[in-house]
Amino acid sequence: MYIKKILWAIALIGLVVMGAIAYYIYDAMFVPNTSFEEESVTLEIPTGTNYNQVRELLAPYLDDLDSFDALANQKKYNSNVKSGRYRLKKGMNNNDIINTIRSQNIPLTLSFNNQNSLEQLAGRVSSQIEADSAELVIAMRDSTLLNSYVFKNETALGMYLPNSYEFFWNTSAEAFVKRMYKEYQKFWNEDRRSKAKKIGLSADEVMTLASIVYEESKAKEEQPIVAGVYLNRLKIGMPLQADPALKFAAYKLPKYQNTVIRRVLNEHKDIDTPYNTYMYSGIPPGLIAMPDLSAIEAVLNSQDHDYLYFAADPERIGYHRFAKTLSEHNRNARAYHRYLDSQGIRR
Known part of the structure; x- marks a missing residue:
C-alpha cells in the first residue's frame, strides 16, 4: 500500500511537471508576444548580424524576451540568423515571429530618377537598400564588371534606366x-x-x-523633334552644337564648379574637350546625365523633319523654336538673347 502511494505521488508530480513544461512550451510558442500598438512594424536585420544583435533589435517590440530566447534556441534560430527586411504584425506569437524573420524577407520598391552621375545614383540607391553609397560606387566602377558588360567609365551611367524596381533590402x-x-x-x-x-x-x-536631348528639353512632346534635329546634323556631318554637353564640359573645370551657367558664351566654346560639341563633330564619348526613358524613345523614334536648328522660346519657357535655315535660327536666337538681357542674365 505504501509503495502504491509513493508511485501515485511520483505519477502526480510527473503530471504536474509535464503540465508545467507543456504550459511553458505553449506560452513560448503560441501566446501573443508583441508590445507595439501599430498594426505592423518593419524590422531590418543587417548582413552579418548575430543572435544577440537580433535580440537587441527585437527588444523594443516584444513583451517577453526570455520566452523568445527559449523558442529560438529550440528552433535553432539563434545559430541561423537571416539578414533582411521583415514585417512583424501586432499580436504575433514567438513561433510566428521566428518563422517570419527566418524566411519571409519582404521586397521593397526601389526607384531612382535622372541622376547626373554614378555618385548621385549611388546616394539615391543607398537611401533605400542596405548597401552604402561608397560600396555602390566601387561596384558601379568595377573595371572587371564593366568590361564583361562592354561598358566604359564614360558610358557606365547608361546602364541604369530610371524606373521603379523590386529589390530585397539586403541586396x-x-x-x-x-x-x-x-x-x-x-x-x-x-x-x-x-x-x-x-x-x-x-x-x-x-x-x-x-x-543631351533630355538636358535640352524636359517636354516629352518636344523631345522627338529635338532628337530629329541632332540626327539631321549627324547625317550631314554638322557638329551637334549642344549647349548641355558644353556645360557638362565646363562644370568639370575648377573655374566653373559651384556655378550655374545660364548662358553659353564664346569662352565656353573654347574649352578643348571631346564634350565640346561645337569644336568636335559626332557624339561625345559618354553620357552627360541619366536620360529619361522618354528621351531614349525620342532618339529611337525621332520626328522626321528638315529642321537643323532650334533656340529656346522666350514666350514658352521650357520649349523651343525650330528652324530650317540659319537666318531663321538667328532671328529666334536674337529673340531669346533679348529675353535673357531683360532678365539680367549675362552668364
Missing part, C-alpha cells in the same frame, strides 16, 4: 549592379536595337544622345 552593391545590367539587357530588346541600327547608332550612342 549587395554587386548584386544591384548585376540586376541593373539584366534590366538594361531587357530594355535593349531586338526591336530597340534594330531601331538604333537603322539610325546608325550603337546603344551607347543612343543613350549619350538621349542624355
